[in-house]
Amino acid sequence: MDMSAIAALVPVIPVLTIERQADAVPLARALVRGGLRVIEITLRTGVALEALRAIANEVPDAVVGAGTVLNARQLNEAQKAGARFAVSPGCTPGLATAATASGLPFLPGVQTVSEAMVLAERGLTLLKFFPADTAGGLSWLKAVAAPLPGLRFCPTGGIGADSAPAYLALANVACIGGSWVAPRDALATQDWLQIERLAAAAATLKHP
Ligand code: 3PG
Numbered sequence: 395m396d397m398s399a400i401a402a403l404v405p406v407i408p409v410l411t412i413e414r415q416a417d418a419v420p421l422a423r424a425l426v427r428g429g430l431r432v433i434e435i436t437l438r439t440g441v442a443l444e445a446l447r448a449i450a451n452e453v454p455d456a457v458v459g460a461g462t463v464l465n466a467r468q469l470n471e472a473q474k475a476g477a478r479f480a481v482s483p484g485c486t487p488g489l490a491t492a493a494t495a496s497g498l499p500f501l502p503g504v505q506t507v508s509e510a511m512v513l514a515e516r517g518l519t520l521l522k523f524f525p526a527d528t529a530g531g532l533s534w535l536k537a538v539a540a541p542l543p544g545l546r547f548c549p550t551g552g553i554g555a556d557s558a559p560a561y562l563a564l565a566n567v568a569c570i571g572g573s574w575v576a577p578r579d580a581l582a583t584q585d586w587l588q589i590e591r592l593a594a595a596a597a598t599l600k601h602p
Pocket residue numbers: 409524550551552553571572573574
């Protein structure tokens with residue numbers, strides 16, 4: 395599956411920052427039960443790679459990837475841990491080259507038209523728009539639709555259940571990313587049922 399095929403599986407990719415290794419598998423199972431099977435684990439905590447590995451091994455219905463991938467070393471570590479895709483907040487030539495060489499589906503972040511054009515030159519046509527809400531949100535995506543007709547986006551950052559439908563209504567939005575389906579308080583109390591319900595609500599959002 396390439397990145398577009400992965401994005402086509404779900405309207406929303408949960409962006410998860412896992413602090414406790416023991417949360418990884420039950421959290422992924424709750425999201426999958428709710429209908430969100432594409433899961434991004436940010437590489438921002440000491441347990442992130444182990445969490446990713448556990449989900450890859452123990453939750454076969456999940457398509458788990460690594461987020462906040464900043465360099466080739468992290469990309470390599472994530473791939474070895476079982477990541478099926480990688481997401482970055484922005485991109486560098488080195489990271490783009492490493493991603494292509496790895497064969498791992500890659501969703502690089504952009505915030506400007508020029509950044510998007512540089513990645514399109516490399517054949518990357520599905521891009522994360524980050525941080526979506528503060529970088530122009532819906533207006534930015536509408537404005538670039540005509541000048542960048544070959545590109546589609548996964549807006550992420552500052553999106554919630556209220557704003558998600560408007561993003562998903564745009565033709566150049568493939569899916570959206572966000573952490574709202576796994577709120578910090580629900581994680582703290584291991585309230586998997588609440589997370590399953592939030593995932594189920596997000597999974598019913600209209601996929602573009
Ligand atoms: C992140 O980097 O944490 C993601 O962009 C998620 O953003 P959100 O917490 O605003 O959904």
